[in-house]
Amino acid sequence: xxxxxxxxxxxxxxxxxxxxxxxxxxxxxxxxxxxxxxxxxxxxxxxxxxxxxxxxxxxxxxxxxxxxxxxxxxxxxxxxxxxxxxxxxxxxxxxxxxxxxxxxxxxxxxxxxxxxxxxxxxxxxxxxxxxxxxxxxxxxxxxxxxxxxxxxxxxxxxxxxxxxxxxxxxxxxxxxxxxxxxxxxxxxxxxxxxxxxxxxxxxxxxxxxxxxxxxxxxxxxxxxxxxxxxxxxxxxxxxxxxxxxxxxxxxxxxxxxxxxxxxxxxxxxxxxxxxxxxxxxxxxxxxxxxxxxxxxxxxxxxxxxxxxxxxxxxxxxxxxxxxxxxxxxxxxxxxxxxxxxxxxxxxxxxxxxxxxxxxxxxxxxxxxxxxxxxxxxxxxxxxxxxxxxxxxxxxxxxxxxxxxxxxxxxxxxxxxxxxxxxxxxxxxxxxxxxxxxxxxxxxxxxxxxxxxxxxxxxxxxxxxxxxxxxxxxxxxxxxxxxxxxxxxxxxxxxxxxxxxxxxxxxxxxxxxxxxxxxxxxxxxxxxxxxxxxxxxxxxxxxxxxxxxxxxxxxxxxxxxxxxxxxxxxxxxxxxxxxxxxxxxxxxxxxxxxxxxxxxxxxxxxxxxxxxxxxxxxxxxxxxxxxxxxxxxxxxxxxxxxxxxxxxxxxxxxxxx
Numbered sequence: 001x002x003x004x005x006x007x008x009x010x011x012x013x014x015x016x017x018x019x020x021x022x023x024x025x026x027x028x029x030x031x032x033x034x035x036x037x038x039x040x041x042x043x044x045x046x047x048x049x050x051x052x053x054x055x056x057x058x059x060x061x062x063x064x065x066x067x068x069x070x071x072x073x074x075x076x077x078x079x080x081x082x083x084x085x086x087x088x089x090x091x092x093x094x095x096x097x098x099x100x101x102x103x104x105x106x107x108x109x110x111x112x113x114x115x116x117x118x119x120x121x122x123x124x125x126x127x128x129x130x131x132x133x134x135x136x137x138x139x140x141x142x143x144x145x146x147x148x149x150x151x152x153x154x155x156x157x158x159x160x161x162x163x164x165x166x167x168x169x170x171x172x173x174x175x176x177x178x179x180x181x182x183x184x185x186x187x188x189x190x191x192x193x194x195x196x197x198x199x200x201x202x203x204x205x206x207x208x209x210x211x212x213x214x215x216x217x218x219x220x221x222x223x224x225x226x227x228x229x230x231x232x233x234x235x236x237x238x239x240x241x242x243x244x245x246x247x248x249x250x251x252x253x254x255x256x257x258x259x260x261x262x263x264x265x266x267x268x269x270x271x272x273x274x275x276x277x278x279x280x281x282x283x284x285x286x287x288x289x290x291x292x293x294x295x296x297x298x299x300x301x302x303x304x305x306x307x308x309x310x311x312x313x314x315x316x317x318x319x320x321x322x323x324x325x326x327x328x329x330x331x332x333x334x335x336x337x338x339x340x341x342x343x344x345x346x347x348x349x350x351x352x353x354x355x356x357x358x359x360x361x362x363x364x365x366x367x368x369x370x371x372x373x374x375x376x377x378x379x380x381x382x383x384x385x386x387x388x389x390x391x392x393x394x395x396x397x398x399x400x401x402x403x404x405x406x407x408x409x410x411x412x413x414x415x416x417x418x419x420x421x422x423x424x425x426x427x428x429x430x431x432x433x434x435x436x437x438x439x440x441x442x443x444x445x446x447x448x449x450x451x452x453x454x455x456x457x458x459x460x461x462x463x464x465x466x467x468x469x470x471x472x473x474x475x476x477x478x479x480x481x482x483x484x485x486x487x488x489x490x491x492x493x494x495x496x497x498x499x500x501x502x503x504x505x506x507x508x509x510x511x512x513x514x515x516x517x518x519x520x521x522x523x524x525x526x527x528x529x530x531x532x533x534x535x536x537x538x539x540x541x542x543x544x545x546x547x548x549x550x551x552x553x554x555x556x557x558x559x560x561x562x563x564x565x566x567x568x569x570x571x572x573x574x575x576x577x578x579x580x581x582x583x584x585x586x587x588x589x590x591x592x593x594x595x596x597x598x599x600x601x602x603x604x605x606x607x608x609x610x611x612x613x614x615x616x617x618x619x620x621x622x623x624x625x626x627x628x629x630x631x632x633x634x635x636x637x638x639x640x641x642x643x644x645x646x647x648x649x650x651x652x653x654x655x656x
Contacts, residue, residue: 013105015041015059015066021093021110027204028089028115033108035099037070038092045069051086052079077123080114084124084175087202089115113254116202117176118150120361120370125151127358128304128312133250134174134201135243137211138162138192144239145169146247146265150255152313152360153554155247155265157232159240167277168268171320176202178246180211206246213238216245220265223248223258233267240267261367261550274322274648284641285598286319299642302601303651305571307353310360310557311564318565322648329583332566332650335398337580339570340652345395346570352389353564356382359557367547373426373435373539376546379553380418383411386556389563401566404559409552421542433532435539444534450527457520458484471495477511484521485511569651576601578652581643589615595654596639597646610655613640 011019018032018041029048031038040048041059045067049056058065071079076092083090092112099106114124117133125131130152136145143165147156158168169177179192209215220229220241229235234244244265252258282290287300295301300319306312323329339346357378365371366379386408393405426435436444462476471492478484482504488496489509500512546553572578581591593610600608615621625633643653 025091028091031092033094039070081124084116118254127309132172132174135178135246137239137243146243148247153261153263157265157267170278180208181205211242211246213242216242219245305568306564309358310561314561315565318649331400335400335566336570338398340574363550363553367550380415383415386410436535447527447531454524573652580652581647587617593656
């Protein structure tokens with residue numbers, strides 16, 4: 001039975017806070033911070049207890065008990081990941097003031113809204129796969145969609161007939177899709193119902209005006225600072241404009257503001273890429289296996305030897321978007337061929353790429369003010385490798401490699417700023433101190449000196465009090481509740497000086513405080529608190545400084561992702577003895593000693609029997625494949641398709 005807070009139920013002030021927030025986010029689970037736990041109530045508690053296997057308890061025992069479940073706040077990311085994987089959306093409500101200093105009810109507010117399509121944290125993402133949020137709009141026979149990866153800033157726009165738009169976005173496997181809430185009946189409603197029934201993505205509905213093209217156009221122009229949308233290529237398509245605007249509105253709704261790092265929307269023009277419908281993509285096992293989860297049984301699994309997460313995501317996109325124009329395709333072939341032939345250069349390049357962090361996702365978290373000090377440290381270490389990658393770029397002869405690497409931005413100002421401010425291995429927590437390097441800030445150094453000098457003062461004070469009171473077991477201690485104290489066992493309680501003020505009684509000892517120790521506590525704890533606050537302020541300034549350069553970091557990340565994908569194709573081609581095909585605009589095809597790339601990779605060397613494929617449009621444009629069951633007909637047919645896809649992403653192919 002559904003249990004919710006309603007106007008007839010008397011709620012405590014804290015639960016009234018919860019009710020108000022829940023009314024603003026009815027479709028999300030509310031993680032409500034109370035002490036060291038995030039608590040869930042009513043239907044939220046029932047749902048979370050089933051998904052997370054939590055113990056269900058109750059609050060307000062009696063006639064109207066409130067179902068309740070909780071998770072430790074320090075371990076919430078693990079629970080968030082499980083909920084997101086189940087398609088749930090979560091709102092985190094935190095305490096906005098110290099409960100010890102609060103007068104009356106502790107102030108609470110929404111600090112994060114997390115949905116499957118808008119998550120930024122690495123713990124909740126798959127590093128080598130994009131995490132797309134989609135929005136779709138359909139009117140009669142026309143359709144349009146937008147896909148945004150908030151974790152990288154990539155923004156794609158699609159326009160196609162209504163019966164094809166599903167294929168366009170399904171290949172990118174969005175984690176969440178936005179749909180307009182419309183009345184039943186009509187072609188559009190039929191398509192929306194298909195997506196609502198999909199178990200592969202979370203469906204989020206918004207009112208139809210959320211997709212209004214006029215409002216969407218203003219949002220797009222304002223965010224990307226353009227006077228007209230003509231440069232994006234879809235200004236004359238109101239459905240596409242509406243879908244793009246809906247995504248931006250939803251991102252602003254969940255993030256609290258519009259992220260500045262989003263890349264301009266890119267129209268995916270059908271005439272540029274080989275069309276692969278969902279059924280073909282699935283049956284050819286291009287990026288996902290038909291059965292099970294073994295990625296080795298896919299074309300991507302065979303070709304992916306990338307060294308970085310952005311490179312892996314780039315290679316995946318290439319396989320989903322094979323090229324149809326010869327010039328960019330031949331540029332890739334030229335680069336892959338050079339890397340295949342020069343083993344030493346390829347090895348050096350791949351070794352350098354292996355030191356590069358996921359710059360796309362780091363800079364997204366930096367811009368969203370979600371990055372921690374380790375993110376910035378990883379960014380700084382990666383930036384310091386860029387001059388060497390630029391040097392390698394000058395040694396290549398292929399146009400594409402030289403263009404990607406030789407004039408790459410070294411980001412030296414960013415790496416210098418990070419190196420000057422942060423310690424080499426900063427802690428994960430942002431407000432506990434220990435992030436900022438000594439010598440970076442004079443005021444911080446002074447506060448640290450007071451705190452560090454305190455240990456010597458405590459040792460001297462303890463020795464002096466032991467000598468003065470003749471209590472050798474007297475010791476100085478500290479805890480977060482009582483602060484600093486002097487602990488004396490009951491054995492020596494008759495020696496306690498009269499100026500000692502009792503603070504706490506234990507089973508075997510008493511704890512005391514003195515005026516001198518009180519004065520010291522105020523001085524040192526005040527310095528430590530100021531030191532931590534100043535460190536956090538300095539870190540936030542550094543993060544904002546880097547966020548202002550987000551587009552530069554994204555440009556570097558895009559270049560390195562392409563280089564990594566090219567190097568991966570070269571590595572696989574060299575190791576598996578592939579041959580670079582000659583591609584042309586005609587219809588005739590000749591493949592000598594072709595092999596199925598995935599089947600060959602799963603067999604022992606030499607077990608796969610090569611075969612030929614010959615098409616001559618002047619002679620025959622259809623081949624009829626015959627043979628008994630289990631003779632390999634489907635393997636042969638799929639092999640031809642996979643070799644064409646490989647050829648059209650710039651890869652060498654398994655053939656002589």
